[in-house]
Amino acid sequence: MRLSHKTATLLVLIPLIVLAPIFFPSNFYYRVGSLIFINGLAVTGMVILIGYAGQISLGHAGFAGIGAYSCALMPVHWGIPPVAAAVLGAVISALLAWLVGRPILRLKGYYLAVATLGFGILVYMVLTNETWLTGGPDGMSVNDSGLRDMAEAVGIDLKNSQFWYWMCAIVLVIGVWLAMNLQDSPTGRALRAVHGSEVAARTVGVDVARYKLQAFVISAVYASVAGSMVALQNEFVTPDVAGYMHSIEWVTMTVLGGAGSVLGAIFGAAILTTLPQVLTAFAEYEQLLLGLIMMLVMIFMRDGLLPSIMRRIRGKDE
Amino acid sequence: MTIRTLMTTAAALSALAAPAMADINIGASLAETGPAAFLGDPEAKTLRMEVDKINAAGGINGEQINLIIYDDGGDANKAKTFATRLVEDDEVVAVIGGTTTGPTMAMIPVFEDAEIPFISLAGAVEIIEPVNPWVFKTPHTDRMACEKIFADMKAQGFSKVGMISGSDGFGKSMQAQCKGVAEAAGVEIVADEVYGPQDADMTPQLTNIKGSGAEAILNSGMGQGPAVVTRNHTQLAIDAPLYQSHGVASKQFIELAGTEAAEGVRLPAAALLVADQLADDNPQKPVVQGYRDEYEAETGEDVSTFGGHAYDALYILKAAIEKAGSTEPAAIRDALEQTTGFVGTAGEVNYTPEDHLGLTLDAFEMLEIKDGEWTIVAE
Numbered sequence: 210m211r212l213s214h215k216t217a218t219l220l221v222l223i224p225l226i227v228l229a230p231i232f233f234p235s236n237f238y239y240r241v242g243s244l245i246f247i248n249g250l251a252v253t254g255m256v257i258l259i260g261y262a263g264q265i266s267l268g269h270a271g272f273a274g275i276g277a278y279s280c281a282l283m284p285v286h287w288g289i290p291p292v293a294a295a296v297l298g299a300v301i302s303a304l305l306a307w308l309v310g311r312p313i314l315r316l317k318g319y320y321l322a323v324a325t326l327g328f329g330i331l332v333y334m335v336l337t338n339e340t341w342l343t344g345g346p347d348g349m350s351v352n353d354s355g356l357r358d359m360a361e362a363v364g365i366d367l368k369n370s371q372f373w374y375w376m377c378a379i380v381l382v383i384g385v386w387l388a389m390n391l392q393d394s395p396t397g398r399a400l401r402a403v404h405g406s407e408v409a410a411r412t413v414g415v416d417v418a419r420y421k422l423q424a425f426v427i428s429a430v431y432a433s434v435a436g437s438m439v440a441l442q443n444e445f446v447t448p449d450v451a452g453y454m455h456s457i458e459w460v461t462m463t464v465l466g467g468a469g470s471v472l473g474a475i476f477g478a479a480i481l482t483t484l485p486q487v488l489t490a491f492a493e494y495e496q497l498l499l500g501l502i503m504m505l506v507m508i509f510m511r512d513g514l515l516p517s518i519m520r521r522i523r524g525k526d527e
Numbered sequence: 528m529t530i531r532t533l534m535t536t537a538a539a540l541s542a543l544a545a546p547a548m549a550d551i552n553i554g555a556s557l558a559e560t561g562p563a564a565f566l567g568d569p570e571a572k573t574l575r576m577e578v579d580k581i582n583a584a585g586g587i588n589g590e591q592i593n594l595i596i597y598d599d600g601g602d603a604n605k606a607k608t609f610a611t612r613l614v615e616d617d618e619v620v621a622v623i624g625g626t627t628t629g630p631t632m633a634m635i636p637v638f639e640d641a642e643i644p645f646i647s648l649a650g651a652v653e654i655i656e657p658v659n660p661w662v663f664k665t666p667h668t669d670r671m672a673c674e675k676i677f678a679d680m681k682a683q684g685f686s687k688v689g690m691i692s693g694s695d696g697f698g699k700s701m702q703a704q705c706k707g708v709a710e711a712a713g714v715e716i717v718a719d720e721v722y723g724p725q726d727a728d729m730t731p732q733l734t735n736i737k738g739s740g741a742e743a744i745l746n747s748g749m750g751q752g753p754a755v756v757t758r759n760h761t762q763l764a765i766d767a768p769l770y771q772s773h774g775v776a777s778k779q780f781i782e783l784a785g786t787e788a789a790e791g792v793r794l795p796a797a798a799l800l801v802a803d804q805l806a807d808d809n810p811q812k813p814v815v816q817g818y819r820d821e822y823e824a825e826t827g828e829d830v831s832t833f834g835g836h837a838y839d840a841l842y843i844l845k846a847a848i849e850k851a852g853s854t855e856p857a858a859i860r861d862a863l864e865q866t867t868g869f870v871g872t873a874g875e876v877n878y879t880p881e882d883h884l885g886l887t888l889d890a891f892e893m894l895e896i897k898d899g900e901w902t903i904v905a906e
Contacts (some may be wrong), residue, residue: 236617240608346696347628348603444636446630447603489597
């Protein structure tokens with residue numbers, strides 16, 4: 210009997226998340242874990258866009274910025290609770306992605322890359338320059354979400370980093386579950402058809418523009434929620450959250466781990482989130498090493514780390 | 528030869544043995560790379576240099592300092608991660624850093640939760656207002672620069688000020704602070720112009736100011752903008768004298784603006800820049816001269832006030848640990864708050880439960896540029 214792709218992914222992911230803390234020597238590892246999950250969530254969205262639909266975006270941190278600043282601004286100005294603000298932020302991101310995506314997704318390849326890059330930088334510049342609203346480059350604080358207090362009220366008393374480890378884990382698992390469902394749905398099949406060949410997809414009656422836009426909007430929501438999680442956990446945001454380096458990091462994580470597989474992309478997120486912590490002793494060479502790893506993976510494992518390794522293991526089995 | 532080998536071996540061995548003793552773990556998260564590296568790099572170099580010196584002299588209370596520096600690249604999210612790491616993994620007793628305001632503000636909740644004293648090297652007033660029991664800072668604020676400048680203007684009999692500000696973070700922050708304290712300082716802002724940090728010509732803004740009846744002009748900004756303003760100010764032959772901010776207090780500014788245009792420009796700056804010109808009875812003189820000579824000999828680079836902030840933080844912390852006679856974070860915090868009469872590169876520091884900055888306007892010297900050199904304006 211073969212497990213479905215969805216069940217297999219969740220069967221690997223959930224035990225890993227639950228069992229990992231056994232090996233944590235200190236609470237600091239919970240913090241790194243939560244960052245992996247946040248990046249993992251954004252990267253899951255990137256898999257839908259890059260892996261399923263075959264489109265590229267270098268501006269998704271812009272949506273993370275919208276998600277993050279929604280959590281910071283809405284509670285202060287409109288008295289909306291931070292968690293509800295995260296949901297509203299996701300809605301705004303979706304609307305914006307829909308608006309921006311319509312013209313942008315007509316572009317292909319590097320034109321699309323540059324257009325999305327421009328979008329991300331635009332968001333970053335607004336967050337940096339509108340000092341009266343966003344606090345400018347110095348950032349602004351985010352009201353306590355009250356989630357930890359709620360957990361405490363029902364008897365779950367965790368340290369801050371531990372709490373957010375589990376919180377982010379839950380959101381990630383939900384995100385992955387939704388993405389896997391999408392993959393097996395008619396939409397998912399249509400997206401893969403678009404990825405394979407837009408002409409062929411159009412010939413068999415797939416509305417190419419609509420499906421590309423859908424993938425773009427969905428991935429924007431993932432990025433937005435990831436941004437909100439950063440804001441809620443840190444209780445402080447700076448425009449850096451929307452910085453284009455984050456957009457590029459996410460694409461790198463996705464491609465490194467394996468753009469076609471959610472688990473692979475999360476694996477990529479785990480590596481690239483942990484590496485800077487491991488390499489603190491050689492901080493100057495960090496970028497160099499990252500670049501080197503990236504190049505080697507692209508040359509020798511073109512499908513990404515995890516799919517390539519899996520194939521090698523399977524190849525030996527069969 | 529043999530003796531030298533022996534000595535080297537002994538030194539190497541003692542270096543190896545050092546971590547095994549009861550060390551004092553002091554952490555730092557600084558922007559050694561990234562856009563704020565010009566601030567973070569001298570800070571990190573200063574900390575490493577001074578900690579080596581303290582350790583060579585026997586450490587604090589006989590214990591060696593184990594300095595742990597992480598490079599957050601000026602990113603608030605990374606800084607927060609490193610803050611967690613310093614607290615949870617490295618078990619530090621105190622933390623220096625946060626090169627800029629964003630990372631500092633992001634780290635504060637971590638140290639507040641863990642009850643670890645934290646000395647920030649960033650500028651904003653928000654860091655110490657309202658006072659957080661665990662958070663201190665060493666650099667003077669923009670607001671103090673504004674007050675210093677306005678006080679000098681008043682002394683000269685100017686009360687109508689034309690402001691021209693850069694639209695970068697520094698320029699905007701200072702613009703807001705200056706406008707906030709203008710009324711209390713007894714001056715009126717009669718013009719408020721803004722330019723982009725990369726602009727090559729500010730004559731339209733200066734012409735507006737010229738027509739506004741301003742008696743003095745204040746330029747808040749850093750980088751090349753103020754040099755352009757200074758040149759344009761001379762070209763337009765504006766009578767109202769030009770004041771620059773502490774953001775231009777480097778030799779590069781005079782070179783960019785040109786000796787002729789920079790003549791007569793006034794600005795507030797830390798004593799570190801004019802170490803040799805300080806009066807001999809100024810208690811800061813030996814401190815700033817000593818640090819400058821040491822830093823320039825060690826790194827071969829010009830000394831900057833930013834490294835000075837790290838220098839002050841480290842020695843304030845050292846004094847507090849010595850006074851507390853303990854490495855308990857809570858005891859260190861209490862001793863920090865009782866810091867009085869500490870003479871550092873930024874001025875005399877007196878912390879109180881209500882004031883975690885501890886500097887007065889004396890921390891700034893009012894300088895005037897004469898013949899391409901800084902000179903102290905007699906008060």
